[in-house]
Amino acid sequence: MKPSPQTRTSAGWAERYGLPAAILLIGLALRLYRLGDANLWWDEALAVWGVRQGLPGVTLWTASDVHPPLYFWALWAWSRLAGESEFAMRALSAGAGVLTVAITYRLGARAAGRRVGALAALLIATARFHVWWSQEMRMYVLAGLLGTLSLYLFIRWLDAERALDAPPGPRPWRPLLLYALATTGALYTIFLMGALLLVQNVVVAVTLVRRHGLRPGALWRAPALRRWVIAQAGIALMVAAWLALSWGRMRTWSVAEPFDVQLYARLYATLLTTGVSVDIGRYTGAVLYPLLLLGLGGASLLAQRKAPRDHSSPRSLSDVSRIDRAHSAATLGRHDQATPALTLGLTVVLPAAAVYLATMPRGLFYTPHVEARYLLPFAPAFWVLLAWGVVLIGERWRQAGRVAAVALVALWLVFLPGHYRGRARRDDLRTMARAIAAQAQPGDAVLLNSGGRYPLFLYYYDGLPNAAALPPMAKIPPGEGLLEADDVDEVLAPLAERHDRLWLAEVEAHLTDPEGHARRWLDAYAPQVLALSFGHNGLRLYDPAGQAPRLALEGYTPQHPLDIAIGGGRLRGWELPLPAYAPGDVARVALLWERPPTAPARVSLRNPRGQVLLERRAPPDGAPPAEPTPCRQQLDFGVAAATPAGRYDVVLGVGDEERVLGEVRVIGTRALLREAAPRVPVGTRLGAPTGAPITLVGYTLHGVRGGAAAARPGGSVTLDLYWSVGDKLDRDYTVFTHLLGEAHNPRTQGPVWGQHDSQPADGGYPTTQWLVGDVIVDRHVIPVDEGAPDGGYRLEVGLYTVEDGRRLEVRGPDGSPWGDHILLEAPVTVAAP
Numbered sequence: 022m023k024p025s026p027q028t029r030t031s032a033g034w035a036e037r038y039g040l041p042a043a044i045l046l047i048g049l050a051l052r053l054y055r056l057g058d059a060n061l062w063w064d065e066a067l068a069v070w071g072v073r074q075g076l077p078g079v080t081l082w083t084a085s086d087v088h089p090p091l092y093f094w095a096l097w098a099w100s101r102l103a104g105e106s107e108f109a110m111r112a113l114s115a116g117a118g119v120l121t122v123a124i125t126y127r128l129g130a131r132a133a134g135r136r137v138g139a140l141a142a143l144l145i146a147t148a149r150f151h152v153w154w155s156q157e158m159r160m161y162v163l164a165g166l167l168g169t170l171s172l173y174l175f176i177r178w179l180d181a182e183r184a185l186d187a188p189p190g191p192r193p194w195r196p197l198l199l200y201a202l203a204t205t206g207a208l209y210t211i212f213l214m215g216a217l218l219l220v221q222n223v224v225v226a227v228t229l230v231r232r233h234g235l236r237p238g239a240l241w242r243a244p245a246l247r248r249w250v251i252a253q254a255g256i257a258l259m260v261a262a263w264l265a266l267s268w269g270r271m272r273t274w275s276v277a278e279p280f281d282v283q284l285y286a287r288l289y290a291t292l293l294t295t296g297v298s299v300d301i302g303r304y305t306g307a308v309l310y311p312l313l314l315l316g317l318g319g320a321s322l323l324a325q326r327k328a329p330r331d332h333s334s335p336r337s338l339s340d341v342s343r344i345d346r347a348h349s350a351a352t353l354g355r356h357d358q359a360t361p362a363l364t365l366g367l368t369v370v371l372p373a374a375a376v377y378l379a380t381m382p383r384g385l386f387y388t389p390h391v392e393a394r395y396l397l398p399f400a401p402a403f404w405v406l407l408a409w410g411v412v413l414i415g416e417r418w419r420q421a422g423r424v425a426a427v428a429l430v431a432l433w434l435v436f437l438p439g440h441y442r443g444r445a446r447r448d449d450l451r452t453m454a455r456a457i458a459a460q461a462q463p464g465d466a467v468l469l470n471s472g473g474r475y476p477l478f479l480y481y482y483d484g485l486p487n488a489a490a491l492p493p494m495a496k497i498p499p500g501e502g503l504l505e506a507d508d509v510d511e512v513l514a515p516l517a518e519r520h521d522r523l524w525l526a527e528v529e530a531h532l533t534d535p536e537g538h539a540r541r542w543l544d545a546y547a548p549q550v551l552a553l554s555f556g557h558n559g560l561r562l563y564d565p566a567g568q569a570p571r572l573a574l575e576g577y578t579p580q581h582p583l584d585i586a587i588g589g590g591r592l593r594g595w596e597l598p599l600p601a602y603a604p605g606d607v608a609r610v611a612l613l614w615e616r617p618p619t620a621p622a623r624v625s626l627r628n629p630r631g632q633v634l635l636e637r638r639a640p641p642d643g644a645p646p647a648e649p650t651p652c653r654q655q656l657d658f659g660v661a662a663a664t665p666a667g668r669y670d671v672v673l674g675v676g677d678e679e680r681v682l683g684e685v686r687v688i689g690t691r692a693l694l695r696e697a698a699p700r701v702p703v704g705t706r707l708g709a710p711t712g713a714p715i716t717l718v719g720y721t722l723h724g725v726r727g728g729a730a731a732a733r734p735g736g737s738v739t740l741d742l743y744w745s746v747g748d749k750l751d752r753d754y755t756v757f758t759h760l761l762g763e764a765h766n767p768r769t770q771g772p773v774w775g776q777h778d779s780q781p782a783d784g785g786y787p788t789t790q791w792l793v794g795d796v797i798v799d800r801h802v803i804p805v806d807e808g809a810p811d812g813g814y815r816l817e818v819g820l821y822t823v824e825d826g827r828r829l830e831v832r833g834p835d836g837s838p839w840g841d842h843i844l845l846e847a848p849v850t851v852a853a854p
Contacts, residue, residue, distance in 0.1 A: 048122040048146030052115040057108030065158040066476035072097040085270035091209035092160030118155025128173040132361035140408035149296025165398035167207035174200035216372035318410020368402035451598035454481040460570040464521035465492035472533030572651035588618030588675025603689035626669040632792040663785030694798035718743040735807040754820040814849040
């Protein structure tokens with residue numbers, strides 16, 4: 022039964038509009054997902070610094086830099102509309118990425134039909150390489166958008182000119198003018214896009230020579246060539262206008278290094294097919310499959326061109342989709358697939374060669390390293406060719422084509438999640454910037470000991486609401502290179518004379534001051550009245566008067582303003598820069614006291630069941646403040662690999678009073694082991710009689726057969742320990758597990774033939790975070806010494822502190838002392854295989 026006209030109309034509408042719209046939505050969702058969940062890296066922060074100079078400032082800055090200004094102009098305008106958050110600033114790239122998906126559909130459909138366009142759009146929408154750079158605040162996706170638009174308009178112009186052969190179609194100037202604008206925009210984004218001009222001029226030359234031979238007079242008489250030359254001259258004039266401004270300003274420097282051409286080719290192929298740029302040798306198989314499809318598709322296209330054709334009737338609209346409705350059916354029948362194939366193929370090859378040559382050491386302009394991002398703008402041409410190859414395979418073997426397309430998209434989806442893995446914002450410099458702003462005084466200065474990393478710090482510092490009133494910042498060292506010992510006094514002494522207090526913000530200081538010259542000079546200059554650690558970065562305040570820092574009551578607005586009285590004090594606000602923290606992060610809670618309480622404050626993280634994850638006191642020594650002056654107190658909460666994920670209330674307490682300040686989420690941690698009950702109950706307690714006891718509820722020894730666990734020399738024994746606590750612990754303890762034999766082990770100088778020491782959950786769940794009332798399953802995989810003799814062994818376990826190596830006392834259920842370890846009952850039998 023033939024489908025009804027209504028059914029055919031619905032199917033045609035879905036193919037023409039519904040499928041492309043669905044692909045665009047997929048591309049948009051993948052680019053917006055976790056868009057803001059990553060800190061700015063140096064180039065992104067530098068872009069923000071640039072656009073903060075204003076439109077004239079960013080124009081002059083780019084004129085002396087390595088890139089043209091179009092992206093920065095767009096980013097300047099966008100930031101005025103959307104703000105400067107990580108999400109907002111990257112949304113410009115995400116939008117350009119989605120538009121590139123749309124233009125790729127049009128390019129594929131123009132070149133070889135709607136099915137090619139749809140598959141090419143799906144490939145770029147889900148390609149890890151393109152999603153990656155659509156979530157970066159850089160110009161490469163915009164260059165790719167304009168470059169892909171240039172290719173589409175170029176092929177469209179060739180169609181309008183009947184491939185430079187027949188009389189031109191209607192309005193050939195229109196696509197040519199749009200082409201010139203798109204190509205100029207691409208060149209105003211990245212100079213490397215000039216490689217597209219090379220591709221397009223080669224295609225025009227080949228097409229003209231193929232049609233007219235090598236007769237110069239006949240070539241020049243072709244109206245299409247004259248129009249093309251005029252368009253190229255217009256592009257050159259528009260680019261020359263920018264070069265006239267920037268030529269004398271551009272710097273020449275090089276960071277390039279020789280790069281093996283075969284490795285470069287492998288990197289290029291791996292990026293196009295998997296989006297991975299490291300350890301590329303692991304992905305050879307994944308790379309070969311798409312390349313095989315491309316080769317089979319190319320062979321099929323060549324076979325079609327060599328086969329005799331019946332030109333009596335045009336090809337159907339389903340085979341060759343003409344997006345431009347102005348084209349007639351006769352035009353569709355005359356469509357030349359060789360020219361689009363040549364254009365796309367050269368776009369894959371020639372620009373990559375140009376990028377490689379541009380990264381070779383030379384003495385003119387900037388010479389960069391080989392970077393993956395330089396290849397991105399030309400990648401859509403490859404994805405269109407790949408989609409074309411799959412469709413051609415399907416035209417010969419329909420079922421094989423469908424399987425190939427599904428497998429190809431599945432391969433894309435296998436690699437895509439790797440882009441998002443570990444993507445999270447970190448509080449590295451946010452709290453540092455606010456700590457300065459909250460305690461700044463007139464006459465202060467900030468010495469930023471970071472060399473060229475200053476944009477990272479300034480993104481947060483200059484982004485604060487009261488940035489105009491903040492202390493001025495001086496870069497240490499002022500220029501490029503290392504801070505030398507002989508230059509320290511010359512750099513720092515004038516700053517010390519002009520300012521009352523000096524803040525030393527060390528951000529990646531090991532790159533420019535690895536010897537710590539600046540800190541040593543300041544330590545000798547004035548008392549250090551504040552020291553805060555932020556991972557490998559740090560903040561210090563030096564005051565010749567030796568006065569402790571005070572909270573700035575005027576001109577600074579806390580992140581979370583409050584006005585509450587508690588414990589005899591008055592809290593003006595509190596701060597916690599991020600709503601969520603991942604493993605390795607430190608959640609830094611700052612309390613801003615207009616008048617500090619008469620007793621030490623405590624801050625705890627409490628889950629919805631009322632269990633306390635962590636608790637910190639300020640001041641940590643419990644000493645009352647010497648005088649009730651406005652102050653800032655910071656309390657740090659570390660997130661470990663297995664810290665229970667979820668939502669926690671941030672609770673402030675002073676004495677018997679408590680206030681919930683807000684909430685924080687712990688994300689991305691691995692789940693703890695959960696088992697119903699230990700196989701062997703124990704009930705032994707560890708700890709001092711008056712301290713918070715730790716109970717070994719029981720244990721499970723895996724691999725038990727016939728009453729004993731079997732192991733072999735060089736193998737391992739798996740032991741699960743079940744712990745619980747009746748009160749919060751104030752110290753982090755390490756668990757030791759020993760495999761004890763009767764023979765003497767010369768390696769350990771004792772009976773220990775296997776050992777595994779770590780904090781619980783393989784270091785992922787410190788004892789200070791244990792939730793009261795929970796049972797913690799703590800797995801230890803104990804390696805067995807390769808020289809272990811056959812025989813019976815026992816296991817002993819216990820807890821100790823790393824600082825002094827002291828073990829906790831062990832007491833039986835009745836409270837009687839059992840020593841400093843627990844000897845488990847279940848035996849282990851070691852036997853060589």
